Amino acid sequence: MASLAALSLALPAALLIAPPALAQETSVSFGTGSGDTKAPINVDSDTLSVSQTDGTAVFEGNVKVAQNDMKLSAPRVLVVYNQAGDEIDRLEATGGVTLVSGEDAAEGDRADYDVVNGNIVMRGNVLLLQGNSTIASEVMHVDLDSGSARMEGRVRTILQSGKE
Secondary structure (H helix, E strand, O other): OHHHHHHHHHHHHHHHHHHHHOOOEEEEEOOOOOOOOOOOOEEEOOEEEEEOOOOEEEEEEEEEEEEOOEEEEEEEEEEEEOOOOOOEEEEEEEEEEEEEEOOEEEEEEEEEEEOOOOEEEEEEEEEEEEOOEEEEEEEEEEEOOOOEEEEEOOOEEOOOOOOO
C-alpha cells in the first residue's frame, strides 16, 4: 500500500517531465550562420547530365557540394535553374545525404536546398550531431543565414546533465 501511495505521488511529477521528452518540434543551432548563400556553389561528381529543356543538371556518383563552410555529400544531386537559366534556384540531394557546417553535422535520406531563400530541409531519418549531443527526427529545417535549425516529427535526444 505504501508503494501505491508513492507511485500516486510520483506519477503526476513524471507526467510533468514527460512532454519535453516527447516533443514533436525543437529548435537548435546549426553551423556558423555566416554563410553567404549568394557565394558560388562548387560541385564535384563522377557524372553530369544537363537538360536544356527543363533547366536542370543531374550530378551522380559521390557528389560533393561546397558553399562557404557548408558541405553536402550525396549519391545524387539535381540542380534546378531559374526560368532565365542563369541562376540556381534549388538543389535536391537524394540517396542518403550528409550535411556539414562548422562543427555540426547531419544525416538524412534527402535534402532540399532552396538557394534563393538560404534554407535547407532534410527529410527521413534525420540525425544531427553537435559535439557530444545527438538529436534524431524526421525533418530538419535549416536557416543558413541565421545558423538556426528546427527539428520536427518525433524528436528524440538524450540530454546530458554535465555530471558523470
